[in-house]
Amino acid sequence: MRIEPRSKVSKTLIISVPILSSFAALLIAAIPISFAGANILQAYQEMFFGVFGSVFSFSEMLTRATPLIFTGLAAALAFRARLWNIGAEGQLYLGALLSVVVGTGYFDLPPLLLTPVIILCGAMAGAVGMAVPTFLKVRFGADEVVTTLLLNFVILIFIQMMLEGALKDPMGLGWPQSSPIVEEAMLPKLLPRMRVHSGLILAIVCAVVVHFMLSRTVWGFRVRAVGENAVAAKYAGIPVHRSLFMVAIFSGALAGLAGVSEVAGLKGYLTADLSPGFGYTGIVVAMLAGLSPLGVVLAAIFIASVFVGADSMSRAMGVSSYLADLVVALSLLSVLVGGFATRFRIVWSKRQPGDNG
Amino acid sequence: MGKVLALKGLSKRFGSVQANEAIDLDLNKGEVLALLGENGSGKTTLMNMLFGHYLPDTGSIDVADRQGSLQPLTLGHPQISLTKGIGMVHQHFTLAENLNALDNIVLGTEPLISFKRNTGSALKKLEKIMHETGLFAPLDVSVGKLSVGERQRIEILKALYRDVRILVLDEPTAVLTPQEADDLFDNINTMAKSGLSVIFISHKLREVLSFSQRIVVLRQGKKVGELVTNKTNESEIAHLMVGGGVKSAERETCTPGKAVLQLNQVSITGRSKRDSLFDQSLEARAHEILGIAGVSGNGQAALASLIAGLEVPENGSILIDSSEIEKPTPKKMIGAGVGRIPEDRHHEGIIGTMNLADNLIIEKLDDQEIQNFGILKRSKIKTNAAHLCKSYDVRGPGVDAEARLFSGGNIQKMILARVFEQNPKLILANQPTRGLDMGASAEVRRRLLDARKNGAAILLISEDLDEVLALSDRILVMHDGNLIPAETRDRAQIGLLMAGTAA
Numbered sequence: 001m002r003i004e005p006r007s008k009v010s011k012t013l014i015i016s017v018p019i020l021s022s023f024a025a026l027l028i029a030a031i032p033i034s035f036a037g038a039n040i041l042q043a044y045q046e047m048f049f050g051v052f053g054s055v056f057s058f059s060e061m062l063t064r065a066t067p068l069i070f071t072g073l074a075a076a077l078a079f080r081a082r083l084w085n086i087g088a089e090g091q092l093y094l095g096a097l098l099s100v101v102v103g104t105g106y107f108d109l110p111p112l113l114l115t116p117v118i119i120l121c122g123a124m125a126g127a128v129g130m131a132v133p134t135f136l137k138v139r140f141g142a143d144e145v146v147t148t149l150l151l152n153f154v155i156l157i158f159i160q161m162m163l164e165g166a167l168k169d170p171m172g173l174g175w176p177q178s179s180p181i182v183e184e185a186m187l188p189k190l191l192p193r194m195r196v197h198s199g200l201i202l203a204i205v206c207a208v209v210v211h212f213m214l215s216r217t218v219w220g221f222r223v224r225a226v227g228e229n230a231v232a233a234k235y236a237g238i239p240v241h242r243s244l245f246m247v248a249i250f251s252g253a254l255a256g257l258a259g260v261s262e263v264a265g266l267k268g269y270l271t272a273d274l275s276p277g278f279g280y281t282g283i284v285v286a287m288l289a290g291l292s293p294l295g296v297v298l299a300a301i302f303i304a305s306v307f308v309g310a311d312s313m314s315r316a317m318g319v320s321s322y323l324a325d326l327v328v329a330l331s332l333l334s335v336l337v338g339g340f341a342t343r344f345r346i347v348w349s350k351r352q353p354g355d356n357g
Numbered sequence: 358m359g360k361v362l363a364l365k366g367l368s369k370r371f372g373s374v375q376a377n378e379a380i381d382l383d384l385n386k387g388e389v390l391a392l393l394g395e396n397g398s399g400k401t402t403l404m405n406m407l408f409g410h411y412l413p414d415t416g417s418i419d420v421a422d423r424q425g426s427l428q429p430l431t432l433g434h435p436q437i438s439l440t441k442g443i444g445m446v447h448q449h450f451t452l453a454e455n456l457n458a459l460d461n462i463v464l465g466t467e468p469l470i471s472f473k474r475n476t477g478s479a480l481k482k483l484e485k486i487m488h489e490t491g492l493f494a495p496l497d498v499s500v501g502k503l504s505v506g507e508r509q510r511i512e513i514l515k516a517l518y519r520d521v522r523i524l525v526l527d528e529p530t531a532v533l534t535p536q537e538a539d540d541l542f543d544n545i546n547t548m549a550k551s552g553l554s555v556i557f558i559s560h561k562l563r564e565v566l567s568f569s570q571r572i573v574v575l576r577q578g579k580k581v582g583e584l585v586t587n588k589t590n591e592s593e594i595a596h597l598m599v600g601g602g603v604k605s606a607e608r609e610t611c612t613p614g615k616a617v618l619q620l621n622q623v624s625i626t627g628r629s630k631r632d633s634l635f636d637q638s639l640e641a642r643a644h645e646i647l648g649i650a651g652v653s654g655n656g657q658a659a660l661a662s663l664i665a666g667l668e669v670p671e672n673g674s675i676l677i678d679s680s681e682i683e684k685p686t687p688k689k690m691i692g693a694g695v696g697r698i699p700e701d702r703h704h705e706g707i708i709g710t711m712n713l714a715d716n717l718i719i720e721k722l723d724d725q726e727i728q729n730f731g732i733l734k735r736s737k738i739k740t741n742a743a744h745l746c747k748s749y750d751v752r753g754p755g756v757d758a759e760a761r762l763f764s765g766g767n768i769q770k771m772i773l774a775r776v777f778e779q780n781p782k783l784i785l786a787n788q789p790t791r792g793l794d795m796g797a798s799a800e801v802r803r804r805l806l807d808a809r810k811n812g813a814a815i816l817l818i819s820e821d822l823d824e825v826l827a828l829s830d831r832i833l834v835m836h837d838g839n840l841i842p843a844e845t846r847d848r849a850q851i852g853l854l855m856a857g858t859a860a
Binding site: 217222224228239 | 665666667686687688690691697699704705706707708709710711715719720722723728731732733735
């Protein structure tokens with residue numbers, strides 16, 4: 001058995017591998033589900049109907065997918081330029097924080113203006129959150145994997161401090177939560193009596209915009225060039241550092257928007273458990289999507305389906321909802337293996353003649 | 358003279374490339390055999406199969422044991438090849454720079470755990486080998502401090518210390534000055550007389566003709582000829598190598614014009630003396646090819662980075678068309694009309710995972726020709742690319758294909774298209790034909806001469822002295838960060854300058 005690189009990778013392979021990998025993950029996940037004592041077919045059926053069984057469950061899935069699209073885009077864009085932004089979680093909280101500061105009535109603005117201001121401020125806060133580690137990388141060579149990752153914890157602790165102090169809701173019965181964003185500033189709901197909100201539309205628009213910028217503009221050309229071969233990009237006169245900064249700002253802004261969308265679209269106020277790791281799951285989404293911005297939308301929907309479906313499965317079957325995390329982890333692993341399979345192929349052949357040893 | 362080695366029908370395929378196809382080769386005791394072929398003709402692959410690095414798809418190898426009878430060799434195991442008396446000196450040395458020569462040589466031959474090292478007997482054995490072969494190298498200095506020639510001698514001593522009876526040398530002269538190369542071949546002949554069989558890989562006709570007894574020529578993975586050296590000549594071998602005649606470029610006479618590039622006492626301090634330029638000045642004029650000869654690693658990289666705009670000089674000035682370029686960047690240099698052909702075309706010249714059309718526009722992203730308000734004109738870019746591919750004869754899977762899928766020669770033609778399309782005033786050609794086959798090399802040289810005729814100044818940096826001699830109007834020799842004008846076109850004289858030993 002030998003492993004050889006493929007000289008050419010077909011389009012069908014590129015598209016089919018993530019889909020097949022996702023199914024493979026579901027197949028492998030059947031083993032622990034059966035260990036948990038559930039009927040596998042019934043479990044997957046519950047999972048499926050937990051997402052596609054009703055308009056409500058479907059809308060819940062979309063609600064869950066919304067922040068994942070934002071953080072997935074943040075990761076995909078940065079990774080395209082080989083800027084390893086592991087800090088989407090922290091940038092999300094920064095975006096949420098600033099939108100709460102602006103949106104809870106400190107600024108007296110007409111509601112029509114307040115929503116865009118909140119969105120912009122949240123994006124800016126996220127952008128700053130990524131610009132700082134990028135500055136440290138460019139100026140001092142600090143590894144952005146480490147700085148962005150550690151900043152997540154710094155930011156979360158800062159949020160907790162603010163929620164116990166300056167931003168604590170006086171009407172909140174002592175809970176560590178912020179005052180609510182004024183009603184008029186909230187992102188409008190998409191369907192009556194459902195939680196899915198216009199943040200989803202914003203997320204999809206962002207995906208289309210990022211796709212267009214990467215594939216059709218000079219800006220995106222520079223980003224791709226820097227990511228795919230920084231040495232050649234520099235040789236060709238592309239400003240490598242400036243391109244990295246631009247990517248950092250947009251990537252951070254997208255992660256910040258995830259925070260805005262959660263606070264101003266869903267929760268209404270900020271708590272320290274706003275995100276159950278959306279920033280980290282965004283990395284999985286981006287990888288699953290092969291760093292394609294439009295693919296991010298699909299991957300986010302897949303992962304949100306797994307989460308929401310597994311929730312309803314665990315409720316119906318009495319198995320742990322941690323199985324959802326397991327399926328997500330398995331699908332990431334499958335996609336990584338699948339990605340290897342697209343780049344290489346395995347040649348089965350016996351040892352060569354003449355080799356008697 | 359008995360046979361010591363017989364390769365029978367060796368084939369090896371890498372993906373879609375048939376690197377070697379049914380190659381037979383015999384080697385006699387005490388013979389110096391040259392394995393000749395263009396880059397990519399399969400020389401190194403064949404030798405790597407002999408040494409056990411690669412497992413052949415088909416075929417077998419017989420090696421003589423100590424008594425001289427041929428025995429089949431177990432394939433795919435370097436350790437076994439080594440114990441059967443086959444040694445290989447790679448083009449890129451495999452020495453530990455922080456250890457001294459003696460440690461490098463005995464490395465791997467000593468028991469892993471022992472309380473006392475017995476270097477005395479090793480030293481005795483090595484001194485005997487050095488006296489017999491004439492290969493002398495300082496044994497107690499760390500290898501990092503030694504010159505390239507000395508390192509190569511250590512590599513060979515390393516093989517001889519393991520009692521090899523068959524020595525394979527992969528492009529042994531690539532990094533040597535002409536004099537060092539001649540010395541090396543003298544040593545090889547001495548060793549051959551005492552019974553060692555040598556195969557050396559080369560693509561330099563001159564040394565193959567002067568120093569081998571028999572020549573095996575490979576082309577596109579096949580053996581296309583086996584010649585006795587003193588019964589053949591250069592043109593016959595060249596014909597076999599290329600499989601058809603290749604016109605060499607004709608150099609017309611041109612009168613040099615005004616100075617296009619002026620360097621005034623420029624210094625760059627690199628990581629080592631070899632990456633540095635010390636207070637150097639030069640002038641390249643229109644209608645002129647200025648050749649920079651020298652063994653690589655003598656400051657050529659610093660000079661090239663300077664002209665490419667990658668390095669800012671610590672002092673001194675760069676003038677293009679008499680106007681100074683302050684704080685040069687690649688963009689400023691391109692803007693000033695400098696076309697740059699990089700040394701490492703795969704790494705610096707192209708972005709392998711982007712398509713060919715994208716690679717053609719990468720130096721002119723601000724140009725209104727290819728963009729409108731920051732939005733790429735995709736169909737225009739594609740038609741331009743197709744047009745350029747046609748006029749520069751870039752062949753491969755098409756303009757939409759990733760650049761990495763093109764062969765080295767076609768990548769270089771693509772870079773030429775990108776550079777020459779801008780009608781540069783000054784062309785930096787850094788090792789422009791390295792690794793290219795004869796056809797592509799001839800094309801590159803022809804384009805350079807055309808540009809010279811059209812009024813460009815060309816700075817040609819090349820390790821290939823024959824190329825520098827053939828193309829240049831004036832020659833500077835680079836040694837240890839200094840540029841020395843060559844007064845004559847005499848190979849030996851230039852060789853001495855390259856070694857830094859001329860007065």
